[in-house]
Amino acid sequence: MFRLPLGDYFDYLVHWLQDHGETVFDGIKDSGMWVIEHLEDILLFLPWWLLVIIFIALGYFLSGKKLAILSGLGLCLIYSLDLWEETIETLSLVFTATFLALIIGIPLGIWIAKNNTAEKIIQPILDFMQTMPAFVYLIPAVMFFGLGKMPGAIATIIFAMPPVVRLTNLGIRQVPEDVIEAAVSFGSTSDQMLIKVQLPLAMPTILTGINQTIMLSLSMVVISAMIGARGLGEVVLNGVTQMQIGKGFEGGIAVVIFAIILDRLTQSIGKSKTRKRKA
Amino acid sequence: MPKVEVKNLYKIYGSKPLKALDMVKNGISKDELLGKTGNGIGINNANFVIEEGEIFVIMGLSGSGKSTIIRCLNRLIEPTAGEIIIDGENLCTCNKDKLLEIRRKKITMVFQHFALLPHRTVAENAAFGLEIQNMSKEQRKEKAYEALAMVGLKGYEESYPSELSGGMQQRVGLARALATDADILLMDEAFSALDPLIRKEMQDELMELQASMKKTIVFITHDLDEALKIGDRIAIMKEGVVVQVGTPEDILDNPADEYVSTFTKDVNRTKVLSAAAVMKKPDYVVTRKDGIHMAVRKMKDASISSIFVISKEKMLLGLVTIDSAIEAIKKGETELTSLLIQDFDRTSPDTSLEELLPIAIRTKYPIAVVDEQNKLLGIIVRVTVLAGIAGEEIENV
Structure with a gap:
């Protein structure tokens, strides 16, 4: 029976890119690493309690007492588990990856919202990015960028970007037709339409997308410990590979706490905006 | 010059509208077109100013x-x-x-x-x-x-x-x-x-x-x-x-x-028609100068029992009834001013018949249609209101 050598083609493609795109990949790697490492240095330079206070304050102002207490207790627990440094590593990787995913994802979402052909082409690619098992990204990422944090960040960006693209697209497309008509009838240009009407009305949906992207980043950052991205994922990975159930559990708990805090914080950004509108 | 002029306006929905347009101009019906080409007709040869x-x-x-x-x-x-x-x-x-x-x-x-x-x-x-x-x-x-x-x-x-x-x-x-x-x-x-x-x-x-x-x-x-x-x-x-x-x-x-x-x-x-649409032209009126005798004669000519009195500028001054006029003649008076009464109804030209109807039924005098300056524009009697409601030409009444 004929077997389509799809894997071989992909192999070939990756090798070709490796041979011809070395300078490009090195450039990306160096600049990416610079950002991640400096962010890490800054966060680690701050005393741990100051960071905890910052999170408590964020929680208080964005949401209220509950979230402030949750953030405070959660982060103190992580510190007491002696996982602070790993958490900071994970945090800076999540930050960098999310930031880049948003920088690419939001404009992409706007573009496909305004262009039906682009939407038809991009949608299946997004499906592909989201449903491909996350581990698969790790291999080419390692081949292009070597082991370490940068391939982790790249794999994370690819894996975490689809939600913000999709929800930006959805948010803009959901703006009521008559509001669009009103804006046109008063003589809006398409830029004015985007800035004054579409983006503000789509904002709650876009914020949901950003929230989802952050959550996916976190889960992928943990997985990319397998290619040496360190952080909390490494603690869990060690726990699994060395059969240290207790240690693995501690790492897992830290990830969960961290995820909940990030989730509630980003969700409340959206809510506080809507509340202002109704007040 | 009209503000907006719409000439031979067509809107055909669907693909290849220009091809369908020719068929529409040749008088194809909406359903036929939809069946044939899938196009819909939004506007079909609209003309107005x-x-x-x-x-x-x-x-x-x-x-x-x-x-x-x-x-x-x-x-x-x-x-x-x-x-x-x-x-x-x-x-x-x-x-x-x-x-x-x-x-x-x-x-x-x-x-x-x-x-x-x-x-x-x-x-x-x-x-x-x-x-x-x-x-x-x-x-x-x-x-x-x-x-x-x-x-x-x-x-x-x-x-x-x-x-x-x-x-x-x-x-x-x-x-x-x-x-x-x-x-x-x-x-x-x-x-x-x-x-x-x-x-x-x-x-x-x-x-x-x-x-x-x-x-x-x-x-x-x-x-x-x-x-x-x-x-x-x-x-x-x-x-x-x-x-x-x-x-x-x-x-x-x-x-x-x-x-x-x-x-x-x-x-x-009654909601649509206004006082202006049913009122009669004020043909039978007298001016103050005309005096009582003239007023009585005009009322007799027109077979009416009261008449409006206006100034030279057509401002409405009041109403004189035939009874009071004859009474005054018997007393030898000639001036109209003392006979004027004011307890009749006035209305603006854009009052609807709906609002006029109860007034017309209640009043014993004609209703005066006046503008903001109190100038007499027309007269409405009970029968004109009823005719207006029935949708008949007032002239035939």
């Missing part, structure tokens, strides 16, 4: 093409063929910049479901059109506040639309349209989403505003009562075709075809 300062109502049931036609007037929908001439310029052929300019300065629109921006305050919403024109912040705030005061929303400037009732939200929509000072106002079923009481209130207020603004208003509605109430002229549409254009009285009295007459059959004529 809209004069400066009038309220032009386009009325039709859903699917009649009225919403399509109003959207062609600012090219929210591109017409397939035809001309729309606004102040002598063809809207259909103008370029993008010119179109933006026209939308910003000349034509503005009010929407059925308000179409406000929920994240902006009422004032920011009202200023939207000005913001698009890059007007400075202070200037547009001032204008927005002015427009909001005009529609009765003083004090709500810093609220959000979600805090207002439907009627108030539509006032914001109206203020947003008025703030740009455009002279053509398109209103797409602007009051249809409001409940009946608020709706009536808004209609009254629109007419009041219009009396001072003198804008050219194109008003879309599916409600004939609304059309008859606020329209100076009405166009009735059916399946993309403009069936009849005329004044409310025209539409009621001479419906162009069966379709229009089925609409008008149930109309309450």
Whole structure:
């Protein structure tokens, strides 16, 4: 029976890119690493309690007492588990990856919202990015960028970007037709339409997308410990590979706490905006 | 020159509209076209003019093409063929910049479901059109506040639309349209989403505003009562075709075809017809100088029992009855002034028959139709009111 050598083609493609795109990949790697490492240095330079206070304050102002207490207790627990440094590593990787995913994802979402052909082409690619098992990204990422944090960040960006693209697209497309008509009838240009009407009305949906992207980043950052991205994922990975159930559990708990805090914080950004509108 | 002139306007929906257009021009029916090519007819050869300062109502049931036609007037929908001439310029052929300019300065629109921006305050919403024109912040705030005061929303400037009732939200929509000072106002079923009481209130207020603004208003509605109430002229549409254009009285009295007459059959004529439409010319009146004898003679000639007395400038002075006049002659008086009575009813020319009816039934004297300066314009007696309701020609009575 004929077997389509799809894997071989992909192999070939990756090798070709490796041979011809070395300078490009090195450039990306160096600049990416610079950002991640400096962010890490800054966060680690701050005393741990100051960071905890910052999170408590964020929680208080964005949401209220509950979230402030949750953030405070959660982060103190992580510190007491002696996982602070790993958490900071994970945090800076999540930050960098999310930031880049948003920088690419939001404009992409706007573009496909305004262009039906682009939407038809991009949608299946997004499906592909989201449903491909996350581990698969790790291999080419390692081949292009070597082991370490940068391939982790790249794999994370690819894996975490689809939600913000999709929800930006959805948010803009959901703006009521008559509001669009009103804006046109008063003589809006398409830029004015985007800035004054579409983006503000789509904002709650876009914020949901950003929230989802952050959550996916976190889960992928943990997985990319397998290619040496360190952080909390490494603690869990060690726990699994060395059969240290207790240690693995501690790492897992830290990830969960961290995820909940990030989730509630980003969700409340959206809510506080809507509340202002109704007040 | 008319403000807006629509000539041979067509809108065909679907792919390859130009091919379908030829078939439509050759008289293919809506269903036939849909079956053959899949195209739909939005507007089929519409022709009408809209004069400066009038309220032009386009009325039709859903699917009649009225919403399509109003959207062609600012090219929210591109017409397939035809001309729309606004102040002598063809809207259909103008370029993008010119179109933006026209939308910003000349034509503005009010929407059925308000179409406000929920994240902006009422004032920011009202200023939207000005913001698009890059007007400075202070200037547009001032204008927005002015427009909001005009529609009765003083004090709500810093609220959000979600805090207002439907009627108030539509006032914001109206203020947003008025703030740009455009002279053509398109209103797409602007009051249809409001409940009946608020709706009536808004209609009254629109007419009041219009009396001072003198804008050219194109008003879309599916409600004939609304059309008859606020329209100076009405166009009735059916399946993309403009069936009849005329004044409310025209539409009621001479419906162009069966379709229009089925609409008008149930109309309450007393609401539509005004005092001006049924009053008689004041042929039999006397001036103060004429004296009592002249008054008595005129009353006898016309077989009436009372007569209005006016000044040289046609100002209404009062009413004299035949009984008091004969009495006075017996006493040898000649001056009319002492006989004048004032306890008859006066009304303005735009009072509806509905309001006149109870007065006509109660009063024993004719009703005087006067303008704001108290000038006598016409006379209404009980029988003219009844004839008007019955829809008969007054002259035949």
